[in-house]
Amino acid sequence: MKLSDGVEQSIHSIAMLASLEEHQVLSAAALAEFHGVSQSYLLKHLQALSRSGILGTVPGPKGGYHLEQSPDEISLFDVVLAVEGPEPAFRCKEIRRNGPNPASESYFIAPCQISADMLRAERSYHDELRKVKIAHLLAKVQRDDDGTLAARSCAFLDANARTSRQTRIQQPR
Amino acid sequence: MKLSDGVEQSIHSIAMLASLEEHQVLSAAALAEFHGVSQSYLLKHLQALSRSGILGTVPGPKGGYHLEQSPDEISLFDVVLAVEGPEPAFRCKEIRRNGPNPASESYFIAPCQISADMLRAERSYHDELRKVKIAHLLAKVQRDDDGTLAARSCAFLDANARTSRQTRIQQPR
Numbered sequence: 001m002k003l004s005d006g007v008e009q010s011i012h013s014i015a016m017l018a019s020l021e022e023h024q025v026l027s028a029a030a031l032a033e034f035h036g037v038s039q040s041y042l043l044k045h046l047q048a049l050s051r052s053g054i055l056g057t058v059p060g061p062k063g064g065y066h067l068e069q070s071p072d073e074i075s076l077f078d079v080v081l082a083v084e085g086p087e088p089a090f091r092c093k094e095i096r097r098n099g100p101n102p103a104s105e106s107y108f109i110a111p112c113q114i115s116a117d118m119l120r121a122e123r124s125y126h127d128e129l130r131k132v133k134i135a136h137l138l139a140k141v142q143r144d145d146d147g148t149l150a151a152r153s154c155a156f157l158d159a160n161a162r163t164s165r166q167t168r169i170q171q172p173r
Numbered sequence: 174m175k176l177s178d179g180v181e182q183s184i185h186s187i188a189m190l191a192s193l194e195e196h197q198v199l200s201a202a203a204l205a206e207f208h209g210v211s212q213s214y215l216l217k218h219l220q221a222l223s224r225s226g227i228l229g230t231v232p233g234p235k236g237g238y239h240l241e242q243s244p245d246e247i248s249l250f251d252v253v254l255a256v257e258g259p260e261p262a263f264r265c266k267e268i269r270r271n272g273p274n275p276a277s278e279s280y281f282i283a284p285c286q287i288s289a290d291m292l293r294a295e296r297s298y299h300d301e302l303r304k305v306k307i308a309h310l311l312a313k314v315q316r317d318d319d320g321t322l323a324a325r326s327c328a329f330l331d332a333n334a335r336t337s338r339q340t341r342i343q344q345p346r
Contacts, residue, residue: 001174001175001176001177001253001257001262002174002260002262002264003174003262003263003264003291004174005264005266007263007291008263008265008266008268008287008288009268011287012268012269012287015287033272033273034272034273034274035268035269035271035272036268036270036271036272037268037271076290076291076294080174084174087175089174089175089176089262090176090180090181091175091176091178092181093178093181095181095182095185095208095209095210096185096208097209098208098209098210099206099207099208099209100206100207101207101325101328101329103321103322103325104321107321107322110317113310113313113314114181114184114185114188114310115181117249117305117309117310118176118180118249118302120301121249121298121301121302121305122298124297124298124300124301125294125295125297125298125301127297128293128294128297128298129291129294132290132294136290137286137287137290140286141286144283148276148277148280149276149280152274152276155274156274
């Protein structure tokens with residue numbers, strides 16, 4: 001079981017976008033360069049974050065991405081959901097229905113007990129991810145920063161943030 | 174993020190093996206037929222369960238698998254760990270070290286806050302999986318059974334359980 005590398009890249013990108021000022025955007029190219037990752041791979045995930053309503057986009061060659069939601073609204077679960085999709089990690093194939101001597105249909109009205117317990121555990125994972133908001137992460141990073149990390153981000157933003165008065169487009173959810 | 178189908182197949186197989194009497198084993202072929210799944214795929218996972226100490230094996234053409242641990246010791250987490258391996262779902266690539274202007278090494282002594290929070294949530298998932306033992310699952314299934322499911326399992330075991338006085342071999346962990 002493995003989460004896509006897009007989860008890590010998305011959280012870091014959102015954390016960076018949280019520092020933008022109003023009307024500013026960052027391009028996928030700039031975010032990919034800062035994080036030293038493939039632009040095409042990151043772009044796929046930025047588009048997923050946009051479709052899920054976490055990011056907004058300004059189209060065109062001078063456009064880019066910005067946060068559509070506040071950092072204290074966006075949870076780690078929101079990011080995982082946007083990147084990984086809604087399917088659970090445990091996907092019951094109902095193999096109890098298989099084989100040469102399956103039980104009668106009446107037993108399959110209730111979900112398999114195995115599936116029920118696997119999914120209950122998964123919900124507690126999601127609940128923990130929901131508790132952590134991007135704003136919490138940023139506060140912890142800032143608490144441990146002597147100014148160096150902030151200066152690094154500021155230098156990047158000074159060089160790459162684009163001011164756009166264009167109407168920001170929110171993707172249909 | 175997806176758990177291998179081997180998790181579902183392994184849990185069902187362990188539940189069936191829990192009904193064996195002393196000195197009985199079931200072959201991978203019989204377990205695969207009962208569950209209507211690929212024998213070679215199931216075999217791979219039975220071997221992993223054996224390596225992890227959950228199953229024991231009796232070698233040879235009349236051999237097979239049996240539980241090496243008690244159903245009230247084997248948790249859903251044990252099965253997931255055996256099938257999926259010990260790597261976490263979130264695998265931090267430390268992308269904060271990347272890019273044209275990485276922060277100084279002193280910042281990378283502590284784990285990335287993102288990784289720390291992702292892994293903390295994952296631990297709560299594992300903790301929930303640890304709470305559910307195979308014995309709990311079996312008790313719930315038996316509670317809802319009017320005898321039909323038990324009869325189905327008994328018919329299968331009567332036809333397929335092999336009695337073996339051979340020394341059972343526990344795989345090295």
